[in-house]
Amino acid sequence: MAGRPRDERTRSVILRRAADIASQDGLEGLSIGRLATDLGVSKSGLFGYFGSKEELQLATVRAAAAVYVEEVVQPALTVPPGLGRVRRLCENWLSYSQRRVFPGGCFFFAVNAEFDARPGRVRDAAAAASLDWTRFVARAVDDARQLGELAGDTDPDQLAFELIAFMETANAVSLLHDDPNAYERARTAIRRCLDTASTNR
């Protein structure tokens, strides 16, 4: 029977490795045989944990979301709502990407680009995670606005779009051109963007 503590630990080790592979080679490039060999178990043994490749992919997305929440979202909640939390959120994201928590950079950047033009449950799961994150950033921006730290006419969705654009492009450029400078570019852009919208200039 599934669900025993031992199984859960094994499952979590499998999924953490799956997310690492997928960040580099995509969720289609992640093959059950390769993952099994990597982990030193039989292919059918590993297969039994998930039942299909699609279920493995979906479980990997959920596992990566948990890492993302732990690395980026949770530590920002220790900062009180307001501009400080927005800044912290951005810095956490850039650090998560730059430290290569996943070896291929942000897991969701890779998987969103892979599935953005195909239908299916994996795409739906990735899109839902992306929407959660976008809304979370927009909410943090709106909190700062309501607290009077950002101008009253600030559009939270628009500002969230711009901040996320800088972060994701830093991830993309740093990977493709092996250029850590991209993170400083993003930090500069985010600083300027928030300063412009700030009431405390």
Next chain:
Amino acid sequence: MAGRPRDERTRSVILRRAADIASQDGLEGLSIGRLATDLGVSKSGLFGYFGSKEELQLATVRAAAAVYVEEVVQPALTVPPGLGRVRRLCENWLSYSQRRVFPGGCFFFAVNAEFDARPGRVRDAAAAASLDWTRFVARAVDDARQLGELAGDTDPDQLAFELIAFMETANAVSLLHDDPNAYERARTAIRRCLDTASTNR
């Protein structure tokens, strides 16, 4: 013998279709057998045009770059250097993405994300094309600066990074969430960004 007019036309039809597939399913998801079936030719016949999958991938990148130049770069050269050309470049890019010149959105966004964490000739070709584009945008920005239409202390590389971030994120968001609003977000951000750097406020 290769290189006859007939062959060149066939080759170009093959590569245009290859780029369409790759924009949706990636250059690894592009299989020789599937491409051959799609085009109604034999797999080995098609294979003969390229000699290996990697050569097909590289030829596809070159073909997509030609489309990109024709759709985005060339029509911007009809506008004289300066802020107008920068705006035109951005608008051409957004239109190229929004019109789905490639059905999976910007070919290079998809392929760059697919290969950004793997070594090889395909990655190198994608990175080179990306660098060409980034430099072209930065050059257009610097022209506008030297013409006095952008502030003298404008950093062309920084501004190019920001403009490209808005464009690529519009592409990504519009695909993943089927949300054409993302393009208006990018247009708003680009307008504000250029207005802020402009000397004609």
Next chain:
DNA sequence: CCTACCGATCGGTAGG
């Protein structure tokens, strides 16, 4: 959770 296998598809080749 293992070995051993299934049919399908992959990139690539032989031979004409």
Next chain:
DNA sequence: CCTACCGATCGGTAGG
């Protein structure tokens, strides 16, 4: 430029 094939690998299953 075709048919027919190669070994390798894919997702998935049978049987224990």
